[in-house]
Amino acid sequence: MGEFLSFLGNNLSDFWTYTGFANATSGHLIMILIGLGFIYLAIAKEFEPMLLIPIGFGILIGNIPFNMEAGLKVGIYEEGSVLNILYQGVTSGWYPPLIFLGIGAMTDFSALISNPKLLLIGAAAQFGIFGAYMIALAMGFNPSQAGAIGIIGGADGPTAIFLSSKLAPNLMGAIAVSAYSYMALVPVIQPPIMRLLTTHKERIMRMPPPRKVSHTEKVIFPIIGLLLTAFLVPSGLPLLGMLFFGNLLKESGVTRRLAETARGPLIDTITILLGVTVGASTQASEFLTFDSIKIFALGALSFVIATASGVIFVKLFNFILPKHKRINPLIGNAGVSAVPDSARISQVVGLEYDPTNYLLMHAMGPNVAGVIGSAVAAGILLGFLM
């Protein structure tokens, strides 16, 4: 009987070594708290819930402690585990182009086509990427790592994941979480900068309504857009190709089912997988490093630089534009490609100063230009640093 009891005792003590309680570290607990914070922000504050809930829950999944030496094949970094298989879409970089396909299929480029000069605001806001790149270099990161970190300033989660998986795979978790976190915090980060850099007169400036865009122009746009940008930066082809392909599905008018799938079930599926796996990749042992803290600081800076450069560019651009064609600087922030959040911020801030001045349609122009601009910038960084 005594032997049997000691056998049971040994079994239970063996079992205990496999449990999360026995393997938990302070790092795991910190990460679980961060995951819970994400979920709280998503549900209570409604900050990008589509992204923060999968990422937040992914952080919980990725930080359940277990005995790493037991060969359970449950961790995201253990080859052959289910999470590892799902994570391959991130590491091999095929989730981001599929997300771009969906973005293309849901984006209306009419505002941009009717007023193509707004494209330049999308280009100007990319300075956030290169501003952060320079600061990252100064902080001691090597050029490849600095490029991967800088792309956070593009405010484009899929692009950030795509680029970091190629240039700095070891920093991908921190970069992805940082990019998505700041995208969710666009309503907090951008308005103070916009107010700081504009005068009351500028904020109430009215823009002429956009002209009606013909179906032919809408069909031509993705074709010319792809040919031009991909010939210029072939390394951005996976992102640009899928973005413009998705848009052609939408605008052609004859592939409604394909467009609906791309902007509906497909993008939803990939968003779930991408969010959960990116969240799960933030295992405490990999994520809680001094580099991650630096990346978060750089991410915030890059968003500030991108927003400021967009607004300042519009102010400078207005000097050369005729009076009746001037642009409201409040849409400068929309040059970062957080679609449509940053455009919505332009509208909200604009309405605060003139309740009859609707800037949303105008802001959508630089906003979608920002998507193209950040994909081009990612292609350039890949071409130079890969």
Added chain:
Amino acid sequence: MSKYKVRIFLPFIALLGFCSCNHTESNVKTVLNEVLTYNSNNFQDDYGTHNAWIEIFNKSYGSVDIAGYQLKVSSQPGDTIAYYIPKGDIQTIIKPRQHVLFWADGKPSRGTFHTSCVLDTLKNNWVGLYDSGHKLIDEVVVPVLGKDISYARVRDAAKEWEIKGTDDKHYVTPNTNNLTIERNEKVDKFQEKDESGIGMSITAMTVVFTGLLTLYILFRCVGKIAVGLSQRAKDKSNQKFVEELNMKKEEKENKSVCGCNDEVYAAIAMALHESMGAVHDVEKQVLTIRRTSSPWSTKWNALRVIPQRK
């Protein structure tokens, strides 16, 4: 096939033909990469012996199966020895950007990678690689080489060849890269010459602006054309409308709506007046139309009768 379809397909066929005429060696995925003719103390084969070897490199980014390919060697005209790379060996699949070594020991019975070819150490050797369609895809004339000295491409799949093994910088590289890359040159260049990142920022922002500026110019032109076309269409429809209006006005002036003149109207009015004023019979009953059933209106006949087995 209609003329219209022919008109569409002909340019495509012509384009395809043009592209196939332009077929270059870019389609070739495997190349001869390095040859060593006199192996004294160099790489050993799996039998522990030193033999001459020929290295093949897969320069593509996809796997290539070289089963069915042929290696041919000749040191003088007419003495060509051919070795057919056997099928059925999984090791003949070369992974992307990887190498495979064939032993020119004249002992094909030793395995897939031991060929029937032998290289002459005292003469120049011609080595050719043929694909499974017996088409020559690469060839090289290897000069007379000393002991443990190889003739190799400067770097994998490069056009230029050089002699390796003569000094420490140019070493023989069996089954591995001809040029060992120890650092990322691009990154190092940026680290050396652009410490602050300003160069990269200026270059990249220039490219981003160039791309989007070109797109802006293009779409400004497209927009102007579109506006012009829609304006023209609008003008055209306005013009047509005005013309129609004028025509109607003219017609109204000359004729009435149905094309009859006033005399005809007067005649019709008089006839009507006469007819309405005349005496008519008054019926006592109310006339109705009774509905009758017919094969066209009955519901039963419109339904499909399900056939039943009897």
